[in-house]
Amino acid sequence: MAKIGDGGAPLGEIFVERPAKGKPHSGKVLAAVQAHADDIPFFCAGTIAKLIDEGYTAYLIQTTNDEKCGPTRSIGETILSNEKDIEELAKVLGFKGIFNLGYRNHLMDGESPLEIRCRLIFLFRLLKVDTVFTFNPWGHFEENPDHWVTGAAVEAAAWMAGMDKDYPEHLAAGLKPHSVRERYYWVAREGQPYNRVVDIAPWIEKKVEAICVNKTQGPGGYAGRRLKARLAAKGLRLPALDGSDEDADRAYVRLFLLEPFEKLGRLYGLDYAEAFYYIGPKDWSSEVEDYIAKNALPLK
């Protein structure tokens, strides 16, 4: 059975993004736009930790209220419990701020696409977002409407935020048009494409921690301590889960949830990796300028 993060499909030439020296992304801003509390931990936590270390300022945008996911007794408690997990996730990875858009979980395909897009355009302009992480809006085999609706809204908002006639009231309020130049679409389902692999080995413990703070939805969260208790009731113990409850939770993640990222890494000579379909800056002006430099002649 495929695990979360398994089975991306390589497409075209694969670029391996390696750890950079210093702070090459200093001054740049990224936004990771997830639908649910467990998306960022599984799909991009290592890469986000890497890019923050390398200078990015990062914001977390969550589109749903996560009201359906978790063992908590009521819908209200489930929302609150997931919200607390997201606050912890932001602390662990180093996000500067969180925006909860609050759309109802599992129902995003019934929401206004225009409203979601407009809210994202506002945020991309306000935060001056250069780079986004989200779902592939065209991702095959996606069964969760919250995922593709989120991806599609981000994709459209990313370029529209740079236009000067979309939502002129934003400009009257002091915002400026601001295009998102780089997009990383993570691999959420088996068979979704990737053209970039990021070496996350130096940040693997951050990824473990990010999966562990996702207590409400799991998998991860309390899984280690629960397994330990289940075995103890039968008079058994797994030495790998020895230590505190937190140690057991982390050990569980390392033992059972990192394999897809290890397997992907091995294909590219890395210890651990995350995969993305990456779309870089579009810049046609330099091509024109190069042509002018080579071919322009004086009028006389």
Ligand SMILES: [Zn+2]
């Ligand atoms: Zn999700």
